Amino acid sequence: METEVLPFEPTTGVPMIIYWLVSFLFCIILIDAKMMTRKVTIAIYLITIIGGGILLGGIPNAVVPIQQFLITLGVQGDLGYLLPAILVLGILLGSSLLVGRIFCGFACPLGALQELLSKINFKSDLKANKESKYRIEVSSQVPTLIRWGFFGVLLFLTLESIVILPVFNPMSGFSFFQTPFAPTVVIPFVGLIVVGITSVFLYRPWCRFLCPFGAGSSLCSQFAGTKYQRTDDCTECGACEEICPTQEASIDSKKAECYYCNRCVEVCPENAIVFNLG
Numbered sequence: 001m002e003t004e005v006l007p008f009e010p011t012t013g014v015p016m017i018i019y020w021l022v023s024f025l026f027c028i029i030l031i032d033a034k035m036m037t038r039k040v041t042i043a044i045y046l047i048t049i050i051g052g053g054i055l056l057g058g059i060p061n062a063v064v065p066i067q068q069f070l071i072t073l074g075v076q077g078d079l080g081y082l083l084p085a086i087l088v089l090g091i092l093l094g095s096s097l098l099v100g101r102i103f104c105g106f107a108c109p110l111g112a113l114q115e116l117l118s119k120i121n122f123k124s125d126l127k128a129n130k131e132s133k134y135r136i137e138v139s140s141q142v143p144t145l146i147r148w149g150f151f152g153v154l155l156f157l158t159l160e161s162i163v164i165l166p167v168f169n170p171m172s173g174f175s176f177f178q179t180p181f182a183p184t185v186v187i188p189f190v191g192l193i194v195v196g197i198t199s200v201f202l203y204r205p206w207c208r209f210l211c212p213f214g215a216g217s218s219l220c221s222q223f224a225g226t227k228y229q230r231t232d233d234c235t236e237c238g239a240c241e242e243i244c245p246t247q248e249a250s251i252d253s254k255k256a257e258c259y260y261c262n263r264c265v266e267v268c269p270e271n272a273i274v275f276n277l278g
Contacts, residue, residue, distance in 0.1 A: 064171075125267070
């Protein structure tokens with residue numbers, strides 16, 4: 001598949017970093033101050049979807065740097081093109097090393113869309129969650145295996161000079177709202193719709209099962225020094241573990257797939273789950 005190699009444009013990278021830094025600091029402050037209520041999170045999701053998604057065409061798009069890497073590798077392009085992409089990717093993954101997956105949770109338009117739609121069947125109330133009939137739950141190991149397997153397929157095809165990620169990347173589907181008649185956005189836009197519909201029944205299908213950036217961010221988040229933790233007030237009632245859609249609420253969990261959805265905080269009867277910046 002012939003793919004033209006273009007440099008990672010500052011017009012894409014700079015807005016990504018600015019948007020990310022603003023949302024990053026804002027969300028950390030809200031989480032640390034225990035002000036990330038259900039209404040606040042929904043408002044942030046809507047702002048991210050409308051602002052970064054619809055108005056800006058899918059910014060920040062963390063898949064773009066990886067996409068650039070695969071294109072350059074696949075057609076043996078100029079490696080100098082990769083330096084800006086590596087810088088952006090390094091900043092985003094570095095944030096995962098610090099505080100986990102706040103980027104995926106709040107700044108990514110596709111992540112925000114999936115999270116918002118997931119609330120239809122993945123409730124923050126134990127009783128309502130049990131009564132939800134159309135929810136698909138899978139073992140926590142399954143998404144990880146599928147995602148890394150998919151990433152392996154992408155790399156294998158790239159070595160064969162077949163670069164498929166730019167063809168269907170659903171994050172690029174947000175560009176449909178800027179250029180609805182462009183042929184290159186049709187398939188990604190269809191993918192965006194499919195991911196959105198699936199999110200109603202399966203929690204964050206793109207983030208957990210396919211996203212190549214999600215694979216790297218999940219790996220880094222395991223070593224994050226700051227994440228949700230239980231205090232001594234915890235009575236081990238198990239409510240947080242029952243409500244968590246990614247099965248990451250146990251005491252010994254590394255929180256690799258914690259998207260700060262806040263369900264565990266909302267359901268805890270002792271307010272024993274905190275985000276401690278130290």
